[in-house]
Amino acid sequence: MxxxxxxxxxxxxxxxxxxxxxxxxxxxxxxxxxxxxxxxxxxxxxxxxxxxxxxxxxxxxxxxxxxxxxxxxxxxxxxxxxxxxxxxxxxxxxxxxxxxxxxxxxxxxxxxxxxxxxxxxxxxxWILRPEDAETGMDAVIAATVRRIPASSVDPTVKNFHWGDLTKGLYEAYDRGARYPILLDHDGYVTEGSGYNVFAMVGGELLTPEAGALEGITRRTVLELAAEEGIRARSAAISEQAFRGATELFATSTAGGVMPITSLDGEPVGAGLPGQVTSLLRERYWQAHKDPRYLTPVDYGPAPAH
CATH class of the missing domain: 3.30.470.10 (Aminotransferase class 4, branched-chain amino acid transferase, N-terminal domain)
Known part of the structure; x- marks a missing residue:
């Protein structure tokens, strides 16, 4: 019925x-x-x-x-x-x-x-469907647009001011990719269109400390990394450091931990999901069975609306 x-x-x-x-x-x-x-x-x-x-x-x-x-x-x-x-x-x-x-x-x-x-x-x-996880995200660092300054629109407050992010999307599509990452006006990495980003730099897992939403998935990854003994923190990430990362991934409620396997058409690492990325992706979905994080839905008879 x-x-x-x-x-x-x-x-x-x-x-x-x-x-x-x-x-x-x-x-x-x-x-x-x-x-x-x-x-x-x-x-x-x-x-x-x-x-x-x-x-x-x-x-x-x-x-x-x-x-x-x-x-x-x-x-x-x-x-x-x-x-x-x-x-x-x-x-x-x-x-x-x-x-x-x-x-x-x-x-x-x-x-x-x-x-x-x-x-x-x-x-x-889904931003990136599970069946596409091994292929990963084809990201670009947007060259034609910078992130709206935090002094104008606070990125820690979820908002619909997507003019810069949408322009970044079109640039990515024009360059044969799908996932833009925006820099701020000082050249530091911020976020993508609906997702935070992480980078393995010098054996440490970094995520931008400013210019980005303080995502709940991002927070979960930082917590899980600590449980796994992975050094992880928020920090200012220069474009150069980001480009030199051995692993990259994005995080969002709409997809969890999503490997970034190419950046501006070049492979990230071996062009496959990295070891840390894969571990945290597995731990993230395991956390969806952890009572600490869950509020079960009562699917009893729905009341009249």
Whole structure:
């Protein structure tokens, strides 16, 4: 029996609806001005992975943009649980969004707006599919665009200011690749379009300390590396150091640990996933069975929507 929620479920204006029926007001400045923040948490094998960490970051992002969430942490959790339960998805990409909202009587004063909350659950999204992991990511260091300065748009607050990242994507496609990595205006590595990056440099695993989102997958990798006795830390990474790395990989909720096997058309190391990359990728997916990180979904009868 079909329920209408097989392609996903959304929470809009206090109602649960099939994701294909979800609508955002065209006058919401989250849409018209990108005045919005969001977070994405994965559901894997019927359980949320690091749900509280994602919601804590979401709350910090809202506070950083002076947005007011209409729901408590517990209420938000129940909304997300219900979305996954309605969809029946065992592997899901679950998004929470808070926008500035709709102006009142044409006001441009953000203090007068009623902030809006949206959420949805759809099938799991992959930046790099598991069957492509051995082939890996073909990355380029973008030459035509630099990352938006952190003093203008704080990269630790998840946002939709993707003008620079989208330009980087087009450059990658034009150069026969798919995955751009952007430098900042001082020439240091920041991040890619929806993923953090790591580099093995001088026997140490490094990830950019500035100009990038403080990803939950990134945090997990740093924790797992410490458990494995791998020296790992955040640091400023020059373009030269990045190009000389013996291993490179990217991290994201939408794919976990993803090997980068070529950079600007040249192989990274042997052109295959490296030893450290492979170990951390295996440990990352093993962590999805670790109760420390999991919030199981109750798939009992979904309540009426």
């Amino acid at each position: 079909t329920t209408g929620f097989e392609r996903g479920a959304a929470f809009v204006d206090g109602r649960f609806v099939p994701v294909d029926e979800a609508r955002v007001p065209i006058t919401d400045v989250g849409f018209s001005r990108s005045d919005v923040t969001y977070d994405v948490v994965g559901v894997w094998d019927g359980a949320f992975f690091r749900l509280d960490d994602h919601l804590a970051r979401f709350e910090r992002s809202c506070a950083g943009l002076r947005l007011r969430l209409p729901f408590s942490r517990a209420e938000t959790t129940e909304i997300l649980m219900r979305l996954v339960r309605l969809s029946g998805l065992r592997e899901s990409y679950v998004d929470v969004i808070c926008t500035r909202g709709v102006p009142r009587d044409g006001s441009r004063d953000p203090r007068t707006f009623e902030n809006r909350f949206y959420a949805y659950a759809i099938p799991y999204v």
